[in-house]
Amino acid sequence: MPDWLIFLAVILLLGTGWIIGRYQTLFSFSQSSTPPRSSQLFKGLNYLINEQPDQAIHYFVNMLEEDSESIDLQMVLAKLFRKQGEIDRAIIIHQRLLARPNLSDTSTLRIHIELAQNFYSAGLYDRAEQLLLETVAKKPDVRAIQLLFSVWSDQQEWLKIINQASSLKTLSEISRMQVVAACCEMAELNDEDAFTYLDKAERYKPNSLLLNYRYSEAYLGEGAGRKALKSLRKLISLDQSMIPIALPLVKRCFESALWGINYRTLLEDWFRVQPSMSLVKELLILIIQEEGEDSGKLFLIEYLKTHPSIPGLVQLVNLHVNSGHTQESSVLCLVRELCDQMVDQEKKFQCQKCGYQTLKMYWQCPGCRSWESVKPVYGLNSE
Ligand SMILES: [Zn+2]
Numbered sequence: 001m002p003d004w005l006i007f008l009a010v011i012l013l014l015g016t017g018w019i020i021g022r023y024q025t026l027f028s029f030s031q032s033s034t035p036p037r038s039s040q041l042f043k044g045l046n047y048l049i050n051e052q053p054d055q056a057i058h059y060f061v062n063m064l065e066e067d068s069e070s071i072d073l074q075m076v077l078a079k080l081f082r083k084q085g086e087i088d089r090a091i092i093i094h095q096r097l098l099a100r101p102n103l104s105d106t107s108t109l110r111i112h113i114e115l116a117q118n119f120y121s122a123g124l125y126d127r128a129e130q131l132l133l134e135t136v137a138k139k140p141d142v143r144a145i146q147l148l149f150s151v152w153s154d155q156q157e158w159l160k161i162i163n164q165a166s167s168l169k170t171l172s173e174i175s176r177m178q179v180v181a182a183c184c185e186m187a188e189l190n191d192e193d194a195f196t197y198l199d200k201a202e203r204y205k206p207n208s209l210l211l212n213y214r215y216s217e218a219y220l221g222e223g224a225g226r227k228a229l230k231s232l233r234k235l236i237s238l239d240q241s242m243i244p245i246a247l248p249l250v251k252r253c254f255e256s257a258l259w260g261i262n263y264r265t266l267l268e269d270w271f272r273v274q275p276s277m278s279l280v281k282e283l284l285i286l287i288i289q290e291e292g293e294d295s296g297k298l299f300l301i302e303y304l305k306t307h308p309s310i311p312g313l314v315q316l317v318n319l320h321v322n323s324g325h326t327q328e329s330s331v332l333c334l335v336r337e338l339c340d341q342m343v344d345q346e347k348k349f350q351c352q353k354c355g356y357q358t359l360k361m362y363w364q365c366p367g368c369r370s371w372e373s374v375k376p377v378y379g380l381n382s383e
Pocket residue numbers: 351352353354355356365366367368369370373
């Protein structure tokens with residue numbers, strides 16, 4: 001569900017409550033009076049139903065602006081302004097709320113966090129950081145900590161995240177992942193201390209996909225293929241859909257070490273549970289090397305019968321393109337070109353939380369900023 005729909009749903013609930021209250025008040029004075037702002041609610045609703053959110057927001061904002069007493073309504077209004085990019089107006093609302101006498105500690109905390117969110121959204125990192133540090137010093141609120149770590153993460157202040165985390169007794173799941181990401185960044189920047197940072201990250205979230213991926217990279221950097229493969233096997237046991245991400249590193253593990261485990265047997269084991277195109281391509285090379293091209297073609301045809309896919313068709317065309325007549329080869333080349341174009345235009349990764357699609361792998365979704373939610377897409381044009 002898009003954020004703006006959630007906001008509008010909240011407004012509708014609040015608006016409906018307000019309208020009922022208004023009706024009750026007005027009816028106590030005059031049975032014939034019409035609620036003055038009900039038409040705004042219904043006009044807003046009408047625009048919402050007709051999928052015209054901007055016009056709907058206009059009516060709801062008017063309603064909320066007129067009700068300046070309720071802190072909750074004013075907070076929703078400020079959030080709406082922020083969502084629309086009108087951060088100055090959101091800041092003014094929050095500053096006005098803070099100026100109210102007799103604010104409870106809970107309300108002050110909520111307003112401070114929202115105000116810091118405004119500064120963060122406006123790129124005013126210093127002001128956001130200062131406000132959040134003061135807030136966290138008074139009370140280690142989960143949302144304040146997450147926001148503070150986001151501010152530092154955007155500025156690549158990895159050590160600040162790691163140090164602050166070590167001074168806190170409890171952290172939310174999201175913040176644990178923020179610390180893991182910070183440690184992984186530090187490990188990448190400091191080859192010599194890489195394992196110090198990765199081991200630190202492991203204490204916060206040992207089952208992080210990103211952490212196990214970075215461990216395997218660090219081990220490969222040292223030529224420790226067996227340990228790298230152990231991390232990659234853990235990554236895949238945590239999430240089999242990550243096989244296409246892990247596969248290039250798995251291949252490197254076998255290049256850097258001689259050992260008893262058979263590369264093809266390992267791939268065949270994974271293929272049985274997750275028959276992805278990346279595995280098919282790799283297995284195809286091995287089958288052709290060990291058994292010849294005919295066995296490769298047979299394997300691919302059997303795969304395509306149960307898992308029809310454009311990239312699979314390209315592989316099949318590749319196998320036939322050089323073995324036929326010149327005229328047939330040129331037709332096959334054309335088919336391959338068209339298929340490649342179709343595959344190239346397809347997004348290869350998708351966020352499982354917000355649906356954001358991308359050609360590149362991200363450990364943190366650029367759309368909703370969730371961690372480890374972007375996964376390879378499986379389908380006709382992809383894996
Ligand atoms: Zn997302």
